[in-house]
Amino acid sequence: MQNSATPTHCPYCALQCGMNLTPVPDGGVEVTERADFPVNRGALCGKGRTAPQVLSSRVRLTSPLVRHEGKLVPATWDEALDRIAGELRRTRAEHGPDACGVFGGGGLTNEKAYTLGKFARVVLGTSQIDYNGRFCMSSAAAGGIKAFGLDRGLPFPLEDIPRTGCVILVGSNLAETMPPSLRFFNELRENGGTLVVIDPRRTKTAEQADLHLAPRPGTDLALALGLLHLVVAEGRVDEEYVRERTVGWEDARAAAMAHWPEYVERITGVPVPQLRETVRMFCEPESAMVLTARGPEQQSKGTDTVGAWINLCLATGRAGRPLSGYGCLTGQGNGQGGREHGQKADQLPGYRKLDDPAARRHVAEVWGVDPDSLPGPGRSAYELLDALGTDIRSLLLMASNPVVSAPRAAHIEERIKSLNFLAVCDVVLSETAELADVVLPVTQWAEETGTTTNLEGRVLLRRQAITPPEGVRSDLEVMHALADRLGVEKGFPTDPEEVFEELRRASAGGPADYSGITYRRLAEENGVFWPCPAADADAEAGHPGTPRLFLDRFATPDGRARFVPVSHRASAEEPDDEYPVLLTTGRVVAQYQSGAQTRRVDELNAAAPGPFVELHPRLAARLGAAEGDPVAVVSRRGRAVAPARITTGIRPDTVFMPFHWPGEGRANTLTNPALDPTSRMPEFKTCAVRVEAVER
Numbered sequence: 001m002q003n004s005a006t007p008t009h010c011p012y013c014a015l016q017c018g019m020n021l022t023p024v025p026d027g028g029v030e031v032t033e034r035a036d037f038p039v040n041r042g043a044l045c046g047k048g049r050t051a052p053q054v055l056s057s058r059v060r061l062t063s064p065l066v067r068h069e070g071k072l073v074p075a076t077w078d079e080a081l082d083r084i085a086g087e088l089r090r091t092r093a094e095h096g097p098d099a100c101g102v103f104g105g106g107g108l109t110n111e112k113a114y115t116l117g118k119f120a121r122v123v124l125g126t127s128q129i130d131y132n133g134r135f136c137m138s139s140a141a142a143g144g145i146k147a148f149g150l151d152r153g154l155p156f157p158l159e160d161i162p163r164t165g166c167v168i169l170v171g172s173n174l175a176e177t178m179p180p181s182l183r184f185f186n187e188l189r190e191n192g193g194t195l196v197v198i199d200p201r202r203t204k205t206a207e208q209a210d211l212h213l214a215p216r217p218g219t220d221l222a223l224a225l226g227l228l229h230l231v232v233a234e235g236r237v238d239e240e241y242v243r244e245r246t247v248g249w250e251d252a253r254a255a256a257m258a259h260w261p262e263y264v265e266r267i268t269g270v271p272v273p274q275l276r277e278t279v280r281m282f283c284e285p286e287s288a289m290v291l292t293a294r295g296p297e298q299q300s301k302g303t304d305t306v307g308a309w310i311n312l313c314l315a316t317g318r319a320g321r322p323l324s325g326y327g328c329l330t331g332q333g334n335g336q337g338g339r340e341h342g343q344k345a346d347q348l349p350g351y352r353k354l355d356d357p358a359a360r361r362h363v364a365e366v367w368g369v370d371p372d373s374l375p376g377p378g379r380s381a382y383e384l385l386d387a388l389g390t391d392i393r394s395l396l397l398m399a400s401n402p403v404v405s406a407p408r409a410a411h412i413e414e415r416i417k418s419l420n421f422l423a424v425c426d427v428v429l430s431e432t433a434e435l436a437d438v439v440l441p442v443t444q445w446a447e448e449t450g451t452t453t454n455l456e457g458r459v460l461l462r463r464q465a466i467t468p469p470e471g472v473r474s475d476l477e478v479m480h481a482l483a484d485r486l487g488v489e490k491g492f493p494t495d496p497e498e499v500f501e502e503l504r505r506a507s508a509g510g511p512a513d514y515s516g517i518t519y520r521r522l523a524e525e526n527g528v529f530w531p532c533p534a535a536d537a538d539a540e541a542g543h544p545g546t547p548r549l550f551l552d553r554f555a556t557p558d559g560r561a562r563f564v565p566v567s568h569r570a571s572a573e574e575p576d577d578e579y580p581v582l583l584t585t586g587r588v589v590a591q592y593q594s595g596a597q598t599r600r601v602d603e604l605n606a607a608a609p610g611p612f613v614e615l616h617p618r619l620a621a622r623l624g625a626a627e628g629d630p631v632a633v634v635s636r637r638g639r640a641v642a643p644a645r646i647t648t649g650i651r652p653d654t655v656f657m658p659f660h661w662p663g664e665g666r667a668n669t670l671t672n673p674a675l676d677p678t679s680r681m682p683e684f685k686t687c688a689v690r691v692e693a694v695e696r
């Protein structure tokens, strides 16, 4: 590889911060500043800065592993691949194609996500494919599609934030989850704009806010309805906008009017004066935005909750106008692109629907198969994992670690163990890979080229900067080799650009149209925003891409946004005598997701060594627990133990646990897999627990 710096992007979160990678003399790479990328302008968090350590980590996998007499032992690539192909073939022959499952991840590049979806449908012929993005932004996606006819995380670039009048951040702790993005919110306040943060905890993000509302977990739907009630009562509805650009206002208005501020205060615990102040801050400036993240979305009513926040934007004319709009802060590196190209149970590339006959015809033609041969929609992520060992006998898993990250994880771990066969592709031996029959060691971000789509809908080129270690292969090579062994010799190229060229054609004309984007353009520009259709043959320049959506019309057939009439409802599990406290879960700045990668970096472990239970001094006093004492958190699913972290920054009726660790302190031992009826998102953010002191 080159000796000079390679401009590329971070392997972790959805900001996809730009960075340069420079080879160092003793092998490996060093991260250096890349100031030209507008999202982070050189700034990085500790995870991004230390990401190269995972490339050369001692625990990096460099040989395939095959289970032999109960133990995973090194094997050749041929042996490992033959074993996987043989088991998948046998499962299919004995139990039918749907007995083979595939599970993907939002960390996969567009090329890999696209190929994985194609592999499932064309090579295995299975409908049973889904991915961890279902656990991430699926409620916001469902809400956006209902209201706007299209789902793209942010409908505008982050650079617009400093110039709007007010941002309401709902359940995002971006000071820890996307630290470089905090700059845009600081600039907003320097420019005279205001920031409202809604979080049951006084997080690092909430500390930056002009106003912090701390609702009970799981009550954002009522909160948004209460704000809309006040908007109507105070005469702040933008009647002209509602008339010209929306439909369905009367029903949404009637639903909101049933949510009196005093009633909303009782449900949420947020005092009425704070509700009024929020409405004032949001409605007085020329423009304003609402941004949601996992807090309100990872609920069994996440889709309706997102709908309620969008209704607030629509009633006040704050969508599809400059510097105004609703957006979702997506999470994983390719959380956006990963949901557009077909690894989701109901989707085909280009954000097409698997049950749409025209979409099936288009994609089948690109793939060179009969549209009737494509299976229909399959199960959602949790439902798929829950069916392991019964309906689904063999699983191919790429880029997720559900033993740590799935809800009701002890049960899911049992389901995984009951499989006839599990194959995992990973860079380290994750807790899920430890249970596999075959583990394949794959290349990582800096060792391969591919595209990702960040939270703004900006398609980016991640470039290869170094040669991968001996013994590893790329996910694309794995799928090529398996397809070949399963009798499909063509259509699974190993060169990412070749895959992207096919993805362009498959996405052409779909909602997420990438057909005007090429690797060459991505190398020259700082990313291209979709939709970006291919320009007409006689047009001089290519399509410029679409940084800002909906300014003229929404993506619905009539161009108008849809109000969705929604009403408050309780969480799947409300506190009772036996389980009187609410548990919510989330992240800390130094660890990423299931921790499979970041728990391998010393500096990050020093900053965040293990799980903890955040609780209020009043609750701690009732237990007789002091700072650092082990406490047990018990739910209907199980029991977890971790040290107490006592703070007045959390509601006394709520405890918080980060979910980055396996073992005794695993937060997901406790969480409730109650699903949102539309998005099938599990309720990671609310369940009923009791907290107990533990003898030292």
Ligand SMILES: Nc1nc2c(c(=O)[nH]1)N[C@H]1C(S)=C(S)[C@@H](COP(=O)(O)OP(=O)(O)OC[C@H]3O[C@@H](n4cnc5c(=O)[nH]c(N)nc54)[C@H](O)[C@@H]3O)O[C@H]1N2
Pocket: 013, 014, 136, 170, 171, 172, 173, 174, 176, 177, 178, 198, 199, 200, 201, 203, 216, 217, 218, 219, 220, 293, 294, 295, 296, 330, 331, 332, 584, 585, 586, 587, 588, 589, 590, 591, 592, 593, 594, 656, 685, 686
């Ligand atoms: N350091 C770090 N950064 C990450 C990740 C990581 O694992 N570690 N993961 C990436 C990914 S995939 C994602 S999805 C994003 C997630 O980014 P965020 O959504 O910012 O992260 P979370 O910590 O899951 O949740 C945000 C906040 O929601 C609050 N919350 C809990 N329950 C409720 C509720 O009922 N209502 C409201 N309003 N708020 C509530 C929590 O207290 C928490 O502070 O982060 C990305 N960035």
Ligand SMILES: Nc1nc2c(c(=O)[nH]1)N[C@H]1C(S)=C(S)[C@@H](COP(=O)(O)OP(=O)(O)OC[C@H]3O[C@@H](n4cnc5c(=O)[nH]c(N)nc54)[C@H](O)[C@@H]3O)O[C@H]1N2
Pocket: 105, 106, 107, 108, 109, 132, 133, 135, 136, 137, 294, 298, 331, 332, 397, 398, 399, 400, 401, 402, 404, 405, 406, 407, 425, 426, 427, 428, 430, 442, 443, 444, 445, 475, 585, 586, 587, 592, 593, 594, 595, 596, 597, 659, 667, 668, 671, 684
């Ligand atoms: N309680 C609770 N649980 C949660 C959440 C929560 O807020 N609370 N959040 C949910 C959310 S938003 C998410 S996104 C999920 C995430 O949780 P997971 O799906 O477990 O995500 P990761 O830990 O990122 O797992 C990625 C795995 O893939 C490997 N990997 C990385 N890159 C590649 C690659 O290119 N190819 C292959 N084959 N492997 C790769 C990594 O080493 C790692 O083992 O967790 C969910 N679980």
Ligand code: SF4
Pocket: 010, 011, 012, 013, 014, 015, 016, 017, 040, 043, 044, 045, 046, 047, 048, 049, 177, 178, 179, 180
């Ligand atoms: S904020 Fe996200 S993309 Fe940026 S360096 Fe940190 S983990 Fe990487």
Ligand SMILES: [Mo]
Pocket: 135, 136, 137, 330, 331, 332, 335
């Ligand atoms: Mo996520």
